Amino acid sequence: MIDLALQSEELSRIEKQLHQAGLKLTPQRRATVKTLLRLHESHLSAEELFAKVKEAEPDIGLATVYRTLEVLAELRIVNRVSFEDGITRYDLRTEDSGHFHHHLLCQVCGRVEEIHEDLLLDVEQKVEQDYGFKVADHRLTFLGICAKCRAKQHLQ
Amino acid sequence: MIDLALQSEELSRIEKQLHQAGLKLTPQRRATVKTLLRLHESHLSAEELFAKVKEAEPDIGLATVYRTLEVLAELRIVNRVSFEDGITRYDLRTEDSGHFHHHLLCQVCGRVEEIHEDLLLDVEQKVEQDYGFKVADHRLTFLGICAKCRAKQHLQ
DNA sequence: GTTAGTGCAAATCTTTTGCACAATG
DNA sequence: CATTGTGCAAAAGATTTGCACTAAC
8 A cells, every 4th residue: 555545545444433433533533543554564653653643733642642542453453563672563454354464574674574465374274273273363473584685685 | 391300401401501601690590590481381571470480589679580581582592472462471482493483362361372383384485485585483473262262152 | 809690779661541621523 | 512532741560770789600
């Protein structure tokens, strides 16, 4: 989702969800969701998101951002993720699949790439069969070296 | 690893690692590692671990537990894990495989089961081939309903 | 004996909460 | 206009740090 048109389509989908949940559509919430959509590959922390939202909505308070993220997490519009640095980050669930996307965390440059293809269908079937565990969702992160950093290393 | 003999074998392996890294073997560190070994399936937070270690080593301070966990994480003896409740937990890496084990988080009872079989070999190969990402390790958690809770639900 | 490690308390950071006021539906 | 949401400041948690003291090697 790079496209602005798709972003505003997503925005109205999310606004509809908020509305259906009986929540008010405040400018603060709208600005927060917009920023999440715009920077959805950045895996922002609450503080980082707050700083970004503040550019559009200067009077917004940090507590409101936290409260909005809480609401969005409850509605399963965002997921909390953590890449083991102790900071909670917020990641938009994408509309296309019921399952959460995977992450590739590069240990050289620190970037996080997303994989939107579901690679776990077979594995989940095995988990249900062998362990009797009914899988509803998953969190998968690979740690390693991304293509760019590998290329750079080979040049040296 | 339920066996006490195996635990003490692991303990000396870890003590050797600490020693080789030029670190001192203090009673506090030994007690912390012992407790981690004994309760390794519990996925304790630093505070929880502190409370348990205190039983054996009453004068230990919370900061020492944090500092020991820091050291153990650097030596890759433990991994920091997070189950999206915002609390960092510490999980012993098991000696048997280079790859970290998987987790099954039951959304009904909250328990975390471990899978020590590596289910991701094929998936990792695909990630390397299709995305050029060199995988070094992974973190995989399945969210769903465990066998016990499913059984209980069917009785009702 | 040196140097690394510890306990304690204070400092820092992240997140939550209480409350008076504001704005949505 | 009823009710939910907001901003601010204070509170609560989690983690780190400074420092004087202690203990491992």
